[in-house]
Amino acid sequence: xxxxxxxxxxxxxxxxxxxxxxxxxxxxxxxxxxxxxxxxxxxxxxxxxxxxxxxxxxxxxxxxxxxxxxxxxxxxxxxxxxxxxxxxxxxxxxxxxxxxxxxxxxxxxxxxxxxxxxxxxxxxxxxxxxxxxxxxxxxxxxxxxxxxxxxxxxxxxxxxxxxxxxxxxxxxxxxxxxxxxxxxxxxxxxxxxxxxxxxxxxxxxxxxxxxxxxxxxxxxxxxxxxxxxxxxxxxxxxxxxxxxxxxxxxxxxxxxxxxxxxxxxxxxxxxxxxxxxxxxxxxxxxxxxxxxxxxxxxxxxxxxxxxxxxxxxxxxxxxxxxxxxxxxxxxxxxxxxxxxxxxxxxxxxxxxxxxxxxxxxxxxxx
Amino acid sequence: xxxxxxxxxxxxxxxxxxxxxxxxxxxxxxxxxxxxxxxxxxxxxxxxxxxxxxxxxxxxxxxxxxxxxxxxxxxxxxxxxxxxxxxxxxxxxxxxxxxxxxxxxxxxxxxxxxxxxxxxxxxxxxxxxxxxxxxxxxxxxxxxxxxxxxxxxxxxxxxxxxxxxxxxxxxxxxxxxxxxxxxxxxxxxxxxxxxxxxxxxxxxxxxxxxxxxxxxxxxxxxxxxxxxxxxxxxxxxxxxxxxxxxxxxxxxxxxxxxxxxxxxxxxxxxx
Ligand SMILES: Nc1ncnc2c1ncn2[C@@H]1O[C@H](COP(=O)(O)OP(=O)(O)OP(=O)(O)O)[C@@H](O)[C@H]1O
Ligand SMILES: [Mg+2]
Numbered sequence: 001x002x003x004x005x006x007x008x009x010x011x012x013x014x015x016x017x018x019x020x021x022x023x024x025x026x027x028x029x030x031x032x033x034x035x036x037x038x039x040x041x042x043x044x045x046x047x048x049x050x051x052x053x054x055x056x057x058x059x060x061x062x063x064x065x066x067x068x069x070x071x072x073x074x075x076x077x078x079x080x081x082x083x084x085x086x087x088x089x090x091x092x093x094x095x096x097x098x099x100x101x102x103x104x105x106x107x108x109x110x111x112x113x114x115x116x117x118x119x120x121x122x123x124x125x126x127x128x129x130x131x132x133x134x135x136x137x138x139x140x141x142x143x144x145x146x147x148x149x150x151x152x153x154x155x156x157x158x159x160x161x162x163x164x165x166x167x168x169x170x171x172x173x174x175x176x177x178x179x180x181x182x183x184x185x186x187x188x189x190x191x192x193x194x195x196x197x198x199x200x201x202x203x204x205x206x207x208x209x210x211x212x213x214x215x216x217x218x219x220x221x222x223x224x225x226x227x228x229x230x231x232x233x234x235x236x237x238x239x240x241x242x243x244x245x246x247x248x249x250x251x252x253x254x255x256x257x258x259x260x261x262x263x264x265x266x267x268x269x270x271x272x273x274x275x276x277x278x279x280x281x282x283x284x285x286x287x288x289x290x291x292x293x294x295x296x297x298x299x300x301x302x303x304x305x306x307x308x309x310x311x312x313x314x315x316x317x318x319x320x321x322x323x324x325x326x327x328x329x330x331x332x333x334x335x336x337x338x339x340x341x342x343x344x345x346x347x348x349x350x351x352x353x354x355x356x357x358x359x360x361x362x363x364x365x366x
Numbered sequence: 367x368x369x370x371x372x373x374x375x376x377x378x379x380x381x382x383x384x385x386x387x388x389x390x391x392x393x394x395x396x397x398x399x400x401x402x403x404x405x406x407x408x409x410x411x412x413x414x415x416x417x418x419x420x421x422x423x424x425x426x427x428x429x430x431x432x433x434x435x436x437x438x439x440x441x442x443x444x445x446x447x448x449x450x451x452x453x454x455x456x457x458x459x460x461x462x463x464x465x466x467x468x469x470x471x472x473x474x475x476x477x478x479x480x481x482x483x484x485x486x487x488x489x490x491x492x493x494x495x496x497x498x499x500x501x502x503x504x505x506x507x508x509x510x511x512x513x514x515x516x517x518x519x520x521x522x523x524x525x526x527x528x529x530x531x532x533x534x535x536x537x538x539x540x541x542x543x544x545x546x547x548x549x550x551x552x553x554x555x556x557x558x559x560x561x562x563x564x565x566x567x568x569x570x571x572x573x574x575x576x577x578x579x580x581x582x583x584x585x586x587x588x589x590x591x592x593x594x595x596x597x598x599x600x601x602x603x604x605x606x607x608x609x610x611x612x613x614x615x616x617x618x619x620x621x622x623x624x625x626x627x628x629x630x631x632x633x634x635x636x637x
Binding site (some may be wrong): 001060061062081082083084085086087088089093095096097098099108109112113156157160 | 529531532534535536537538539540541542545549550553554
């Protein structure tokens, strides 16, 4: 705040250090450390009960951590009450004040900051403009649709130009079409405002399309942090591989190591996989690949990926834009292969033997 | 036919409540001959006017007192769940005790040699015992105590229906707790306040036992006046006063229902 002109605000940086929240029986958040950069769109993604909301509530100040620290722009805020933190927040149920009009709702944070009435009206008007609801100022929240209420909540959270915006599943209650529209709007807002967004969702597609970085949470811990493509291409553990997108898991035994590549025996053949760690020869490991990165070997002319395996087709499903095959490997492990559908490609029949191939870069040891 | 299920009650109410009330009210216009003279005389009836004013004044004081005392208790009941059972018992225990017993208890407390006077004198705050019993103040204290639950429960109900995330939202948007109370909690609890005020005021209008026992001899209420006239077998006058009291209560209830949002509150509370 402090009279910063609009457009020139920079997002806050947020540092979570070994953050912990214990309730009687559960460790809702169990040692979360995250370094969120100024202006970043960071998403907390995880299954129900993984501690996303609790983490967000601690940043906002509604819950007190049982251990660890939260620093905003390098300053610890753990002892600061929520009303002094100057953080915008959008709740899952919007939490609009039912007794106030849309205008009064959006003007609420300005009023708390002593912004004079005329200035307030101007800023509220601009905010309504920004969320594409001009002319709705006089209505009460109950006279708005879910999507409109969501926009009002958003306008209220950004009208006082906070440098950090927290959102807890803000689109969770909306239908798919509206959700996709609002996702685009959020991205646009993020780009326009330049402030830091921390966004909570359990919808991986939403996380992948919107975020600069995603922190995947599981059981109160951060399972992996990274850019969406990193998480998708290089999941560092089985949970992340299974939670984001679809994955095949192949049990294997490490046979040898070459630079940053592991050669492992899997279903009777040798398979190469990327691996930053250096597991000892003979260790039991799991390899993972994405179904759409597997190919039937006979459809590949010329360039041949290094990993190959013989399989039997056990199920074939035509799903419009792609065909989906269930395969069984020699030792009985089942795998999924997705192939873009094309009239030019021969469709496989159940029971057919086939050779599949995929590249080393798409094989990760987890 | 679910209405049939209510039939026994309806018959009972008609036979033992509605008919006697109507018969009683009829006396105000038919005893000894058909006339509206009883009503026409009221505007010039000094005793009636003074009593009516006193009844209204007492009800007003009692309503304000129970609102001021009851609101914080209702808030504690909802916001301090750990203490809620204890608070609830403290509210309901007197509620389950007969009004007569409680009025006697207030006589013991407020009397010339009652516990309050003794305590004040022991503390050196008073030299001679103060006259509290048989004054309007005694009526106001005892009635407020008796009617407090009718104020607390509707307010607590309204407070309980406030979504806690609204309070968080207010705080997150920069409002310190006391401002959140004024800007969010208080306005959203108004339906409960209105319901409590209405209940207490209307019940207070008809109070008899307590003012008769602990109140002053000169500051009588409408109910006491009715009882006096019944004792004197002046049925027509008693019936007229009853009709006025009933009409006043009905008008108040009707007016409250028309307040924006309040009618809904009653329906909401019924759920
Ligand atoms: N007030 C509380 N008291 C006790 N346990 C709690 C409390 N709040 C949360 N928990 C527990 O902490 C864990 C994490 O909860 P949290 O609400 O942070 O999950 P989440 O990731 O937001 O899940 P969802 O996607 O379902 O919203 C859960 O196991 C939950 O039961
Ligand atoms: Mg949650």
